[in-house]
Amino acid sequence: MARSNEVNLNECKMVVPLNTWVLISNFKLAYNLLRRPDGTFNRHLAEFLDRKVPANANPVDGVFSFDVLIDRATSLLCRIYRPAMAEEPQPNVAELEKPVAAEVVPVIIFFHGGSFAHSSANSAIYDTLCRRLVGLCKAVVVSVNYRRAPENRYPCAYDDGWTALKWVNSRPWLQSQKDSKVHIYLAGDSSGGNIVHHVALRAIESGIDVLGNILLNPMFGGQERTESEQRLDGKYFVTLRDRDWYWRAYLPEGEDRDHHACNPFGPNGRSLEGIKFPKSLVVVAGFDLIQDWQLAYVDGLKKAGQEVKLLYMEQATIGFYLLPNNNHFHTVMDEISKFVGSGC
Amino acid sequence: MVLYDSTALAGNSSGSSSSSSSKPPLPLQPQQQQEIDGLLAGAGYKVRSSELRKVAQRLERLETAMVNSPADFSQLASDTIHYNPSDLASWVDSLLSEFVMDPVTNQTVVNDAWATTEPNMPQVHQNISYEQQSLNNQLTVVTAMEEDSGIRLVHMLMTCAECIQRGDFSLATSFLEDMQGLLTRVNTVCGIGKVAGHFIDALSRRIFQGIGGGSINGGSAYENEILYHHFYEACPYLKFAHFTANQAILEAFDGHDCVHVVDFNLMHGLQWPALIQALALRPGGPPLLRLTGIGPPSPDGRDSLREIGMRLAELARSVNVRFAFRGVAASRLEDVKPWMLEVNPKESVAVNSIMQLHRLLGSDPNRSSPIEKVLSWIRSLNPKIMTVVEHEANHNQPSFLDRFTEALHYYSTMFDSLEACTVQPDKALAEIYIQREITNVVSCEGSARVERHEPLATWRTRLSGAGFRPLHLGSNAYKQASMLLTLFSAEGYSVEENDGCLTLGWHSRPLIAASAWQAVSDSPAEFPAPDTHRPS
Numbered sequence: 005m006a007r008s009n010e011v012n013l014n015e016c017k018m019v020v021p022l023n024t025w026v027l028i029s030n031f032k033l034a035y036n037l038l039r040r041p042d043g044t045f046n047r048h049l050a051e052f053l054d055r056k057v058p059a060n061a062n063p064v065d066g067v068f069s070f071d072v073l074i075d076r077a078t079s080l081l082c083r084i085y086r087p088a089m090a091e092e093p094q095p096n097v098a099e100l101e102k103p104v105a106a107e108v109v110p111v112i113i114f115f116h117g118g119s120f121a122h123s124s125a126n127s128a129i130y131d132t133l134c135r136r137l138v139g140l141c142k143a144v145v146v147s148v149n150y151r152r153a154p155e156n157r158y159p160c161a162y163d164d165g166w167t168a169l170k171w172v173n174s175r176p177w178l179q180s181q182k183d184s185k186v187h188i189y190l191a192g193d194s195s196g197g198n199i200v201h202h203v204a205l206r207a208i209e210s211g212i213d214v215l216g217n218i219l220l221n222p223m224f225g226g227q228e229r230t231e232s233e234q235r236l237d238g239k240y241f242v243t244l245r246d247r248d249w250y251w252r253a254y255l256p257e258g259e260d261r262d263h264h265a266c267n268p269f270g271p272n273g274r275s276l277e278g279i280k281f282p283k284s285l286v287v288v289a290g291f292d293l294i295q296d297w298q299l300a301y302v303d304g305l306k307k308a309g310q311e312v313k314l315l316y317m318e319q320a321t322i323g324f325y326l327l328p329n330n331n332h333f334h335t336v337m338d339e340i341s342k343f344v345g346s347g348c
Numbered sequence: 349m350v351l352y353d354s355t356a357l358a359g360n361s362s363g364s365s366s367s368s369s370s371k372p373p374l375p376l377q378p379q380q381q382q383e384i385d386g387l388l389a390g391a392g393y394k395v396r397s398s399e400l401r402k403v404a405q406r407l408e409r410l411e412t413a414m415v416n417s418p419a420d421f422s423q424l425a426s427d428t429i430h431y432n433p434s435d436l437a438s439w440v441d442s443l444l445s446e447f448v449m450d451p452v453t454n455q456t457v458v459n460d461a462w463a464t465t466e467p468n469m470p471q472v473h474q475n476i477s478y479e480q481q482s483l484n485n486q487l488t489v490v491t492a493m494e495e496d497s498g499i500r501l502v503h504m505l506m507t508c509a510e511c512i513q514r515g516d517f518s519l520a521t522s523f524l525e526d527m528q529g530l531l532t533r534v535n536t537v538c539g540i541g542k543v544a545g546h547f548i549d550a551l552s553r554r555i556f557q558g559i560g561g562g563s564i565n566g567g568s569a570y571e572n573e574i575l576y577h578h579f580y581e582a583c584p585y586l587k588f589a590h591f592t593a594n595q596a597i598l599e600a601f602d603g604h605d606c607v608h609v610v611d612f613n614l615m616h617g618l619q620w621p622a623l624i625q626a627l628a629l630r631p632g633g634p635p636l637l638r639l640t641g642i643g644p645p646s647p648d649g650r651d652s653l654r655e656i657g658m659r660l661a662e663l664a665r666s667v668n669v670r671f672a673f674r675g676v677a678a679s680r681l682e683d684v685k686p687w688m689l690e691v692n693p694k695e696s697v698a699v700n701s702i703m704q705l706h707r708l709l710g711s712d713p714n715r716s717s718p719i720e721k722v723l724s725w726i727r728s729l730n731p732k733i734m735t736v737v738e739h740e741a742n743h744n745q746p747s748f749l750d751r752f753t754e755a756l757h758y759y760s761t762m763f764d765s766l767e768a769c770t771v772q773p774d775k776a777l778a779e780i781y782i783q784r785e786i787t788n789v790v791s792c793e794g795s796a797r798v799e800r801h802e803p804l805a806t807w808r809t810r811l812s813g814a815g816f817r818p819l820h821l822g823s824n825a826y827k828q829a830s831m832l833l834t835l836f837s838a839e840g841y842s843v844e845e846n847d848g849c850l851t852l853g854w855h856s857r858p859l860i861a862a863s864a865w866q867a868v869s870d871s872p873a874e875f876p877a878p879d880t881h882r883p884s
Contacts, residue, residue, distance in 0.1 A: 022400050023385050029407045030393070030436060033443075036414060037425040046425070048827040052845045053433045055392020058488040058856060061757075070489040071856045079839045081490075081855050100489060101499065126856050128392035149856075327387045 016240045019291065019319055021329050028241050028323050035122060039249050045121055045154050055128040061100060063088035067135045070100050071126075074171045078151065080164050082171070083125045085138045085145040103177040110143040110187050110215070110344045111178050113168055115150065115203075117194025119223060119250040120161060125149035129326050136328075137191070140337055141344040146172055150199065154253035158265050161195070161254075165203035173212050189216045189344055190282070193325065195254075197222025197286075201268060201301075204282055216343055217284040220336070221292055221322055222301065225251055226267040227260050230296035240291040240321045247294065267297070269304030276308035283311035285343045287336055289320035315339055393436045406440045413447055420447065430823040432848040485742065485750065486803070489757045490857045491540075492764065498540040501530050502756070505547055509752040517555055524552055543763045546783045547756060550790035559793035569644040569652075575784070576615055578777035582769040583762075584833055584841055585860050588852040589702045590619035591832055593735035595825045596864040597698045598626050600733035604696040605635045610689055610729075612681060612704040614641030617656040619700070621663055628667035636670045640689050645677040653677060682708055682718035686725040697731040703860075705807075706738055709800040723814040727867045733819060736811070739801035740851055740861040743789045755789045758859070765840065765854035804849055804861040816865040820848035 017025060034053050038046045059069040069085045089105070114137065116123050116130040123130060125147040134145045150164035169188070172178060178186045190200040197219035207214045225247060237244045248261075255263050264272045284305055288298045305312040317324065320332040327333070383397045395403055414421045424447050433439050508523035527548050534541040580586040601607045607627075611619070620639060627634040639660065646652045653675025664671030678684045681704055691697055710717025726734060741758045745751045762782060769775045788799040802810075808818070829843045829850060844851045844858060851858035 022404060023388050023395075026395065026400060026404050026407065026436070027388060027391055027393070029404070029411065030440075033407060033410055033414070033440075034433075036421070041422070048830050049430065049823055051830070051843075052430060052823045052826045055434060056844055056856075057392070058486060058858065059490070061487040061489045062485045070491065073490065073492045073840075073855060076492070079855070083856070099503070100491070128390065132390050326391065329387060 016291070016321060019240075020321055020324075021327075024321075024323070024327050024329060027327065028321070031122075031323075032241050035246070038122075039246065043154060043249070043252055045253065047155065050122065054123065056124065056126045057128045057131045058126070059083055065135070065139075067138045069131070069135075075164075075167050078164065078167075080151075080167055081125065081149040082168055083131070083134070083147045083149070085134050085147070087138050087142065087144075101175075101177045104144060104180065106142075106180070107182045108180045108187060109178070110141055110189055111172055112137055112141065112143045112145045112189045112191050112218075112344065113165075113172055113203075114145050114147045115161075115165060115190075115192030115196030115199040116147060117192065117196045117221075117223075118152070119247075120153040120195040120198075120254040121250055122152070133193075133326065136337070137340070140341045143189075143344060144178060153250070157253070157257075158255055158263075159202075161199050162202045162206070162265075165199045166206050169203055169207060169212060169214075185213070188212070188214050189218065190214055191218035191220070191340075192222070193220035194322070195223045195250075196220075198224060198265070202265065208279055208281060214282040217282050218340055218343065219284065219286045219298075219301075220325055221287060221289050222298055223250075223294070224266060224268065224297040224301050225261045225294060226270050226297060226300075227262045232296040233293050236291060236293035236295075240293070242293055242322060244293065269300060273304070276305065276310055279308070279310075281305070281308070281310045283313075283343075285313050285315065285339060287315045287317065287325075287339075289322060289324060289332075290316065290318035291321040313339075313343070388436070392434055394434050395436050399437050403437050403440055406437075406444055410440065410443055410447070428823075431820040433845065434847050485745075485754075487754060487757065488857045490761050490764075490855050497530060497534045498544075501527060501534055501544045502540060504530065505544060505551075505756060506749075506753065508551055509749050512551065512554065513748045520551070520555055524548065524555070540760055543756070543760045543786075546759070546786050547752075547790065549783075550787045553787060554791035557791070559791065559796065568647065570647075573615055573652075575777050575781035577618075578774045579781040580618055582771065582774040582778035583766055585852060586618070586702070587832065588829055588843075589737040589860060589862060590622065592821065592825055592829055592850055592862040593700055593702065593737060593864075594619065594623045594626065595828065596735055596819065596821060597623060597700070597733055598630070600698060600819070600864075600866075601627070601635060601696055602630075604732070606638075606692070606695040607635045607698065608638040608640065608691060608695040609698045609700060610640045610642070610691075610731075612642050612699070612701040614643045614653060614656055614675070617641065617660050619702070620660050624660065624664050624669055624671070625667060628664075628669045634667075634669040636672075637664065638672045638674070638695065640674045640676060642676045642678060642681065642684055644679050651675065680707075680718075682722060684722075686729060689729070691729050697729050699726050699729070699731045699734040701735065702737045703739065705736060706744070706800045706802060707798045709744060709802065719810070720814070723811070723816075727815050730867050730869070732866065734816065734865040734867075735862070736807065736865065737860060737862045738804070738807060740803055740853070740858040741801045742803050742806070744800040744802050752790060755786060758857075759786050761854050761857045762859055765859070768840065804846060804851070804863065807861075807863070808847075811863075811865055815868050817868050818848050819864040819866050821845075821850045821862065821864060826850060 020028070038050045040046065059071045061068050061070050066088050067085055068088050069083055071081050071083050074080050074082055114134055116125060116127065126149070130147060134147050137143060137145050146168065148165060148168040151160040172188060173186050175186065180187050190204055192198070192200045200217050200219055201222070204214050204217050229244070233244050251261050251266055255261070255266060261267060262270045262272055264270070264274065267273060286298065286302050288295050292298070302312055302314045315336060317332040317336065324330055324332045325336055385395050385397045385400060388395050424443065428443065428446050430439065431442065504523055504527050508520050508527065511517070511520035511523065527544070531541070531545055531548065534544070536542055536545055597609065609623070624637065627637060639657070641653055641657060643653050657673030657675055661671050661673055674690065676684060676688050705719065708717060708719040708722055710719070739758070742754050743751055743758070745754070759782060763779070766775060766778060769778070785799050788797060826843060826845055829852070833841045833843065840855055842853055842855060844853065846858070846861070849861055849863040851861045853859045
């Protein structure tokens with residue numbers, strides 16, 4: 005646990021705008037209140053504090069949204085975001101599931117972050133991000149409200165991701181005109197990025213085509229303490245101790261961080277050689293303490309002959325993509341747009 | 349640049365909304381026109397740009413405190429009651445004051461050097477979308493997977509409603525016939541099929557019986573009470589309303605020895621046993637409790653109000669709470685005059701309105717409606733607290749089609765949530781209870797249309813304008829409400845915190861909203877200081 009607080013607080017102040025600092029520090033503070041040393045989580049307080057927004061079937065800035073219960077048994081909800089058609093200022097609400105119009109419409113299945121324990125599909129920060137992705141990629145975005153830890157450990161989040169993928173893949177109204185298939189991309193930040201990888205694996209095994217994976221500051225780890233973890237511990241909003249807490253909350257009891265969910269290219273991982281894995285866009289923030297694991301992930305993909313593009317944003321901290329007030333944000337959004345736009 | 353209305357800056361409510369009673373919002377006081385950080389607003393937090401630095405410094409102090417005494421901090425975590433997290437400045441301040449800080453010696457030297465934003469970074473304040481969501485029509489839809497015929501039915505319902513709005517009744521009638529046919533092929537046991545039937549009926553009534561209301565509202569008071577009771581049993585909405593209101597009333601009555609609750613709609617008095625018992629158990633002993641219950645006159649010579657009162661009195665006696673009851677029979681809430689309540693100036697008054705205020709909203713936006721008069725006399729009673737629970741929906745929009753659309757989605761969601769109930773006849777009668785609301789919203793107009801539901805944002809503006817300030821419901825009330833819900837087998841109900849109020853809904857769709865208010869003691873034009881987030 006970092007001792008020299010003055011230094012730490014000052015360092016991260018230097019690299020982010022004031023409102024970002026306030027936002028992320030607020031999360032850090034709140035999250036500290038929620039994690040209990042015994043591994044339990046104050047879920048009531050977490051839900052109370054989380055700022056949520058309802059869906060809105062009336063378009064705002066050209067995007068409308070609605071929620072769909074895709075699995076009653078697990079109460080699995082997804083929020084669907086669609087672009088409003090230019091000619092209709094207000095879509096006829098009966099036409100929420102109107103077939104997508106264009107030749108090719110990317111459908112991005114999005115998994116929000118929160119280290120497997122925090123946030124929801126209807127959290128304000130993620131609602132904002134998903135709306136942005138619609139306009140950016142001219143896509144339909146499906147944000148999955150997956151079950152969270154510690155109440156629901158591995159593999160619940162992956163199971164929910166898989167359910168959502170199957171659901172999306174089987175919607176006639178999401179099929180692109182060109183080939184009557186759903187053009188699916190998987191995207192996620194933090195734990196959501198981790199989920200992207202594992203859901204993509206299942207997709208391969210089951211023959212569902214995923215056109216691309218987008219991992220924003222994905223959450224990976226391992227038993228070893230890496231150089232970046234030691235160097236950056238406590239310096240930019242995140243501590244090793246809290247990372248450890250979240251892995252203990254998500255992984256099956258008794259498992260360590262070399263479990264393949266946490267460390268997909270580690271001692272218990274599987275090789276992706278010879279497998280038709282989707283192309284990946286991996287974004288790593290230079291001030292993220294787990295970057296060594298993220299870079300190892302990229303290496304693992306490369307060694308297996310998979311197509312991967314790394315975007316290393318040197319001066320970025322976690323959460324830089326939540327507010328559009330920095331250059332990294334815009335760079336990354338451009339790259340995402342190109343990634344989804346090409347080879348659909 | 350976002351101009352917030354004065355109520356928001358008093359730290360207590362969301363942005364102004366276009367109220368459908370077209371009374372203009374109070375003019376902004378000059379000192380209150382201040383810029384809110386647009387990006388943080390998009391994340392759900394309201395912080396004035398001018399306060400950002402101060403909030404940041406306080407966050408830092410909290411962080412330092414956290415590191416220096418982790419044990420105290422985790423105590424803080426488990427014991428503190430939190431209020432209105434959207435008002436970030438107040439939230440941080442309240443945590444700081446809970447965590448008794450040595451103001452001078454413990455403070456680390458704070459280097460105030462935050463990065464300035466990069467020079468060629470346009471400060472695009474994405475402030476519009478958050479605000480717009482409360483200003484525009486918010487239409488929240490939660491659907492389940494529907495088959496094609498279900499979707500076609502919705503489409504036809506909308507088109508039929510549109511014809512009616514245009515006055516094309518013959519085309520509307522032919523749609524009605526088509527829909528009746530389609531109904532036979534759709535699963536009417538649940539989902540859209542079930543609720544569609546009720547909407548088709550309501551549209552039918554509107555076309556063929558006219559908008560005068562006819563026999564639907566003529567259901568006797570007795571019938572209404574039975575339906576209400578089964579609705580109470582079948583789903584948690586009313587229980588949540590009672591529970592949350594009682595919690596707030598209990599807190600407001602803390603330290604007071606003579607208390608008087610005015611219930612705007614007594615029904616069977618289901619709300620009150622729990623409050624009586626809680627008062628009995630309070631440390632220091634119970635107060636003298638007076639309850640005034642308002643309800644419609646009994647047609648058959650029974651004095652049902654008095655009967656309920658006597659039952660409650662018996663309960664109070666059994667737990668040693670001094671209790672007095674008074675019934676006020678009135679067919680309409682607006683017929684009640686404050687003198688009928690016999691409020692004693694020495695008592696602390698709680699006014700409790702569960703789904704009643706919307707009935708006072710007038711049909712003519714150009715004339716003052718009963719709501720203003722009633723709010724005014726409530727205020728004159730100077731209540732310690734006014735608890736308000738209302739449907740979280742906009743069923744009072746001027747456009748019939750908009751109302752219809754909103755109602756279709758609102759009631760579909762509510763019916764969906766009812767599926768979880770398997771107890772009969774509770775479920776069937778609860779459905780009839782809801783069906784009556786649907787019929788009123790869709791097929792009535794003018795004074796016959798009493799179900800004039802308006803969303804929380806609108807009520808905030810109206811109540812603030814009428815001289816009330818919010819008393820925020822905190823994390824303790826939230827937690828207890830959440831725990832109450834786990835008693836129901838249905839997973840899917842969710843409690844949410846909304847700017848100091850609590851909502852209960854089905855999945856992500858809030859369906860009812862509970863709030864608490866206090867009369868501002870001075871003239872309505874004066875708004876209180878910003879950190880009034882605790883009940884006093």
